[in-house]
Amino acid sequence: xxxxxxxxxxxxxxxxxxxxxxxxxxxxxxxxxxxxxxxxxxxxxxxxxxxxxxxxxxxxxxxxxxxxxxxxxxxxxxxxxxxxxxxxxxxxxxxxxxxxxxxxxxxxxxxxxxxxxxxxxxxxxxxxxxxxxxxxxxxxxxxxxxxxxxxxxxxxxxxxxxxxxxxxxxxxxxxxxxxxxxxxxxxxxxxxxxxxxxxxxxxxxxxxxxxxxxxxxxxxxxxxxxxxxxxxxxxxxxxxxxxxxxxxxxxxxxxxxxxxxxxxxxxxxxxxxxxxxxxxxxxxxxxxxxxxxxxxxxxxxxxxxxxxxxx
Amino acid sequence: xxxxxxxxxxxxxxxxxxxxxxxxxxxxxxxxxxxxxxxxxxxxxxxxxxxxxxxxxxxxxxxxxxxxxxxxxxxxxxxxxxxxxxxxxxxxxxxxxxxxxxxxxxxxxxxxxxxxxxxxxxxxxxxxxxxxxxxxxxxxxxxxxxxxxxxxxxxxxxxxxxxxxxxxxxxxxxxxxxxxxxxxxxxxxxxxxxxxxxxxxxxxxxxxxxxxxxxxxxxxxxxxxxxxxxxxxxxxxxxxxxxxxxxxxxx
Ligand SMILES: Nc1ncnc2c1ncn2[C@@H]1O[C@H](COP(=O)(O)OP(=O)(O)OP(=O)(O)O)[C@@H](O)[C@H]1O
Ligand SMILES: [Mg+2]
Numbered sequence: 001x002x003x004x005x006x007x008x009x010x011x012x013x014x015x016x017x018x019x020x021x022x023x024x025x026x027x028x029x030x031x032x033x034x035x036x037x038x039x040x041x042x043x044x045x046x047x048x049x050x051x052x053x054x055x056x057x058x059x060x061x062x063x064x065x066x067x068x069x070x071x072x073x074x075x076x077x078x079x080x081x082x083x084x085x086x087x088x089x090x091x092x093x094x095x096x097x098x099x100x101x102x103x104x105x106x107x108x109x110x111x112x113x114x115x116x117x118x119x120x121x122x123x124x125x126x127x128x129x130x131x132x133x134x135x136x137x138x139x140x141x142x143x144x145x146x147x148x149x150x151x152x153x154x155x156x157x158x159x160x161x162x163x164x165x166x167x168x169x170x171x172x173x174x175x176x177x178x179x180x181x182x183x184x185x186x187x188x189x190x191x192x193x194x195x196x197x198x199x200x201x202x203x204x205x206x207x208x209x210x211x212x213x214x215x216x217x218x219x220x221x222x223x224x225x226x227x228x229x230x231x232x233x234x235x236x237x238x239x240x241x242x243x244x245x246x247x248x249x250x251x252x253x254x255x256x257x258x259x260x261x262x263x264x265x266x267x268x269x270x271x272x273x274x275x276x277x278x279x280x281x282x283x284x285x286x287x288x289x290x291x292x293x294x295x296x297x298x299x300x301x302x303x304x305x306x307x308x309x310x311x
Numbered sequence: 312x313x314x315x316x317x318x319x320x321x322x323x324x325x326x327x328x329x330x331x332x333x334x335x336x337x338x339x340x341x342x343x344x345x346x347x348x349x350x351x352x353x354x355x356x357x358x359x360x361x362x363x364x365x366x367x368x369x370x371x372x373x374x375x376x377x378x379x380x381x382x383x384x385x386x387x388x389x390x391x392x393x394x395x396x397x398x399x400x401x402x403x404x405x406x407x408x409x410x411x412x413x414x415x416x417x418x419x420x421x422x423x424x425x426x427x428x429x430x431x432x433x434x435x436x437x438x439x440x441x442x443x444x445x446x447x448x449x450x451x452x453x454x455x456x457x458x459x460x461x462x463x464x465x466x467x468x469x470x471x472x473x474x475x476x477x478x479x480x481x482x483x484x485x486x487x488x489x490x491x492x493x494x495x496x497x498x499x500x501x502x503x504x505x506x507x508x509x510x511x512x513x514x515x516x517x518x519x520x521x522x523x524x525x526x527x528x529x530x531x532x533x534x535x536x537x538x539x540x541x542x543x544x545x546x547x548x549x550x551x552x553x554x555x556x557x558x559x560x561x562x
Contacts, residue, residue: 048403051559074405084396086321088328100317101404145400 001026001153001183002047006056009042016042017207019056024200026152029179031198031215032187033298035306039207040187041081044157047185048078061152074103077151081158083142087131091122091141094130095148102149116144119174121167135162143171147178154178156186160193172197191298201298205306218301228265230277231257231290239263242284246276260289315410322418335383336426339376343430346372351437364434364446368455368528374521377462378491384422385470386484388415389555393478412471412552419467427459450530458527461540462520466491468547475554495520 002024009016017039024030034040046053047060049069058065061075086094095113104112117123120140125133130141139162146154159175160168168190175184176197188194194201195215203211203218211218232239239261240252248271255262267273274291281288326332350366353359359366367373392398401411434445434452446452466487473487474480498519516522523536 045399050399050403070405070407073403076403078400078403080396080399080403082396084399086325086397087395088325089321097317097321098400098404101314101406103314103405106313142400 001028002030002058002060002185004043004047004056004058007043007046007053007058008055009039009046009051010054015054015207017204020204020207020209022202022209022212024183024185026183027179027181028200029175029184029186029198031194031201032185032204033189033191033194033201033302034187034204038204038306040204041157043204044078044155044185044187045080047155048076048080049073074149075152077146077149077154079142079146079154079156079159083138085130085138085141087129089130090127091130091133092117092126094141095144098145099148104149112148112150116147119147120144121170136164136167139163140167143174152182154182154184154186156184158187158189160188160190168193191302195298203302203305210305211301215298218298219296227294228267228273228277229290229292229294230263230265230288231260232263232281233259233287234261234284235286237284237286239286242280243277246273246280247271248273248276314406315414318406318410318414319418319421322414323421326418326422329387331383331387332422335380339380339426340429342372342376343433346370346376347430347433347437362444362446362451363437364451364455365528367430367433367445368458368524369521374495378466378488378495380423380426381463381466381470381491382473382484382488384419385467385474385487386480388419388471388474390474390478390480390483393558394480408556409552412475412548412555416468416471416548416551419470420464423463423467424460427456431456446530448530450532451528454527454530454532455524457532458524458536461537462524464544465540465547468544468551469494471551472547472554475551475558494518498522 002022004020004022007020008018020043032040032043045051047058047065049060049065049072052066060072063069063072063075065072089097092113095116096109099109099112100106117126120143122137122140122144125137130138133141139159143156143159146156156175160171163171172193175186178184179197179199186198198215200212200214201218202209230243240254240263243249243252243263243265248268249265250268251266253264255264265273272293274293277291278288280286347363347367349372350363350370354363354366389398392401402408437445469490470483470487473490474483476486477483497515498521500515517535517539523533526533527536
């Protein structure tokens with residue numbers, strides 16, 4: 001659905017994105033991550049035909065975003081960052097206007113507008129002036145607008161920023177549901193959300209793609225994969241010395257709480273050392289009150305990839 | 312066509328959602344009212360060679376209000392969309408650039424025409440009260456309203472161009488105000504500098520809004536100004552379109 005080849009955009013000499021290459025297949029929910037200023041909005045604006053790339057090309061639903069931008073735009077629902085809206089219009093009035101602009105057939109406008117208002121929880125504010133809406137509701141109007149013409153493809157630039165936790169959950173479910181029929185490219189800074197909704201993730205940093213994979217394999221790949229924590233009474237033993245001998249353990253940090261010692265183990269990725277630890281503990285007669293493996297999160301991946309050189 | 316109509320209707324509605332429209336409307340009606348009152352009471356006191364209608368459209372009041380309203384009507388057209396970022400949802404919808412440019416121009420023109428409806432009633436009221444027509448013929452009314460339309464289209468297209476060049480409404484207003492005022496004074500030069508050759512004077516007369524209004528409000532329809540204003544409007548709109556398209560490359 002989206003195909004990007006060697007996409008580059010330069011602003012006044014300084015490049016915002018460089019040689020991006022990626023593809024988003026039909027029915028995928030692609031997460032687009034990166035620190036501030038990484039070039040997410042720039043990429044999305046190019047995909048939405050808002051501005052042309054400096055070089056390279058991109059197609060959306062098979063249409064070139066520059067040469068066939070009208071068809072490309074007709075197949076795309078786009079929600080801009082910060083959701084600019086005409087504040088002098090009322091919610092329903094605005095959605096009616098957008099539906100007509102997007103070529104929703106005359107007789108279906110009322111039905112579509114009704115549907116998206118329902119879907120995005122806008123019923124209670126439908127007659128309010130947009131100027132009088134809170135940020136979260138403006139966000140919902142933007143999302144409703146993107147869905148109006150039932151596009152095959154959605155590009156959402158930080159759709160959940162500014163929403164309350166209930167609403168975030170609702171939007172997340174909505175996106176998941178939409179993902180059954182639509183292709184979605186979504187940028188966000190809320191990483192647990194990505195883990196829950198996205199089938200693949202692109203991490204972009206300083207205008208370059210640093211990683212592009214499923215969340216699972218990204219988690220598998222990072223060096224500093226999870227860790228294991230162990231709380232045990234080791235008696236006369238040192239504890240850390242013995243634990244370090246287990247293969248797969250890279251590092252042990254000890255903290256004590258009275259008689260109880262808290263060991264944080266960093267392990268090699270993919271290794272599960274918990275069974276070895278259990279054997280060791282029974283052999284040395286340690287009492288154990290906690291043995292857990294901490295899962296690596298996407299946040300660890302994100303930090304590892306994007307922090308490498310900036311801090 | 313439906314998309315153009317949708318855009319146009321939003322443009323017109325947005326005028327009446329904004330306080331600027333009402334300020335312009337009140338300002339304009341006030342000046343027009345003063346103009347009319349002044350002309351009528353002036354004629355009550357002495358014998359003159361012209362009609363109320365001619366005097367109305369050729370007075371200092373008229374021109375003062377006339378050059379001021381265009382920057383106010385057009386300054387927000389594009390500049391506001393650039394400033395608020397609403398250009399982004401607008402241009403990521405499947406609409407063509409020319410549809411947006413023309414809808415803004417015709418939206419402004421529609422508001423301008425609405426502005427001219429109330430003063431038309433002054434003449435009706437005059438005829439009713441004074442028992443005699445305000446003009447010597449129907450042609451004089453049509454001539455002056457035709458010239459209003461032509462001048463209006465030209466000046467509005469200048470305003471469109473000014474607004475597309477910046478995201479600051481004040482700057483847009485200043486650009487179009489300066490351009491319109493300069494054009495206006497170009498037509499005045501022949502009255503100020505008297506020792507120019509007659510060829511130069513003819514040339515300047517060709518640009519003179521005052522002279523055009525003078526002839527048209529007497530009911531004399533000359534095709535040269537019609538061609539001039541229509542073609543200048545097209546040129547200005549073409550430039551607006553070009554500037555609007557090049558915005559993408561400047562982002
Ligand atoms: N109009 C512009 N003119 C010049 N530089 C710009 C412009 N817009 C963006 N940039 C630069 O391009 C780079 C990428 O910006 P972009 O808005 O794409 O980042 P982002 O990934 O969306 O960040 P955020 O998470 O903060 O939204 C930044 O360095 C930014 O300063
Ligand atoms: Mg952004």
